[in-house]
Amino acid sequence: MLRYTLKRLLSLLVSLAVASVVIFAVIEVAPGDPASFMLGVNAQEDTLAALRAELGLDVSKTQRYFNWISGMLVGDFGTSYTYRTPVSQMIADRLWVSLPLALYALTLSTLIAFPAGIYAAARRGKPGDLTVMGATQLGIAVPNFWFAMMLVLIFAINLRWFNAGGFAGWDNGFWTGLHSLTLPAIALALPQAAILARVMRSSLLDILAEDFMRTARAKGLTRRQALWRHGVRNALIPVLTIIGLQFSFLLAGSIIIEQVFYLPGLGRLVFQAISARDLIVVESVVMLLVFAVITVNFLVDLAYAAVDPRLRSRT
């Protein structure tokens, strides 16, 4: 298990290094000079040069890459071209919204999907299964921004249980913060839950057809005992894969929901930074997201090994 973990960790570091080079290269080749963008078309050549020097744009590309990386390692992400504030501060503020939102949505989606998927698999072909499958079909089909607007309409405008948008901040207490993230989290979670429930169901159905399930029944386990003791854990591998993918998506891909609920999250930050050619912010946020995705994959790999002993002994 230790060797497996070390190997995964090594692959995590290599992936990060490669990703950083790719991100830097891709963003650097994108057209547009931040300095001339900031100063407008009529800027003087010497003013431009001074700004470039100030922004660190006047050195070679290799030099800039290493400056960027070494800065990031000590938490210095550079200064935003447009806002002139430290990028690390900007990201940290947004991360405190996006990360809890993603975790909240993921928790909700897992809490909905697991029981729904297991229930449907246990009652394959029966009305219960058909109902759950119909609901998941709907959950995948409904666009989440429309669903989000419906949530606002019902729970914020009519029932007045929640605010229609904005983030109360964590300074006013954990529950207040969580409360203001609830509607966005539900809007994000439902389509994900629908997908996850379907994966759980089909994975479990495959396992239920396995020989060892029949062995378990021959030992005297009831259908339900066999399902819980031998089925669910074996069905988890594909489900974990999907959870990992969903977390990455929820962290970065919630831009529409952030827009609907007027949340100051990472998605909006990236959107604004791209519009303003604020390359250093874009680079840093993308790098952060890559870091998050790779770390989540690492954790998913560890979870695989925890679930399946065959992976532990393999290299």
Add this chain to the structure above:
Amino acid sequence: MSLLQIQNLSLSIHGQPILKDVSLSIDPGQIVAVTGESGSGKSMTALAVMQLLPNGADATGTIELDGQELLDRPEAQMCALRGAAIGMVFQEPMTALNPVKTIGDQVMETILIHKAMPPARARARAQEVLERVGLPPDRFPLGRYPHELSGGQRQRVVIAMAIALRPKLLIADEPTTALDVTTQAQILDLLKDLVLEYGMGLLMITHDLAVVAEMANQITVMRHGEVIERGATQHLLQNMQHPYTRMLFEASDHQVNLPDPTSPQPLLEVTQVVREYRLPRTGLFDTPGSHRAVDGVSFTLNRGERLGLVGESGCGKSTLTRAILGLEEVQSGQILLDGQPVFSGHRPNLAVRRKMQVVFQDPYGSFNPRHRVARLITEPFHLLEVPPTGTERQERIAEMLTAVGLRPDDAGKYIHEFSGGQRQRIAIARALITRPELIVFDEAVSALDVSVRAQILDLLADLCAAYDLTYLFISHDLSVVRTITDRVLVMQSGKIVEQGETEQVFSNPQHPYTQTLIAAAPKLPDIHVETA
């Protein structure tokens, strides 16, 4: 009173009749074998006793265990009986165990689910039964996972789970079909001993008459869901009444007449072939070890000769076969077909490749279900420089289908329209269509019922006469190899330990391993079957 008494059991699944008036009985300490070909209903009979029938099953008649009717029992009571009063062992040990739980947990589960004893004692009992089935705790601790065990060892774990609570009745459904002959012999001995020791009744489902003859006190022969003959083993085998029983018995030991091989002229020359696989490193900085799957193998296959290759799983048969077919490069040594290397440089030599074809074991998995037979059997044409087209192609297809005993208009059908035996005929047609110099049969008849197997063996003998075939016949089934080959190679741990004329090797084996193999293979009693 009998331990298990089945009377007039009829079963239908979604209205489709599966069993008709099946009756049989088992006494304590008795071994009753139910035999028959696939689809005869033998496994369904076993599952009916367990009440583990598929959805939509409707059973009538009576199944009494110790005088208690099982058919109308509520599910909760059946759960209490399964595992405690009736144990069951299945065919496929590789998949019968949960891969994510330790063997100890799985054996203990049988005990704990019936609340038969507290966990500490259940643990001790699990250790005890695992030791009893030949997995002593010092070498096979309870914390082992199934993937760390071989097929035979896993089957022992399954047996341990089934007997942990000393059930009165043990049902074994093809318990040794997936195992090697030597492992099969050990498992059969274990089952026999357990029956004696515990006084259990054993209901043994098997298609293998030789196993039946060696094991059972009573035989029940089934066909199409009906019992057609039953009686005490010796008596039944000596007085087979039903023609089907006689046919089964004959087909199990089917002999064919091969034409004499032509004058010896080497076709395939294998010289000092070595194939190694790298093993995973044991430590971060260790040099990885290696496993020699094929270790210095040399032999020659003459034109027109039928050569057998036998050995147990993991002996290197498949690796050697892949190397001969040019599917895998070897580290050293040489494989020549017709004087030309199978591998040229690091790529398979196409000129040689088109002179070889192969027939695989699984008639269900080795065809693309979306293609018609005509396309399936002409697939090897892509190896040819100028593949036949138009009427020539049609004629070749018709000729091949006729040669393997099918009709030319079968070419327009899809593979699911054929039975397992017919599919294997199609596989042979596919192998023959380019008129290859060498055909490799890789366990080509192992998945077939005995009667179908006999027909395919006859077909091979006919084709040998018609097309002068040269083939390498790989099988774990010694009785088949004995009749269908002229010469045989015996392989153990990557080495050829014995080779010679088939009849010579079988009647007078020299190497201890060959002797073990032949001794372990179950044999049909020498009974002359009168052809009525």
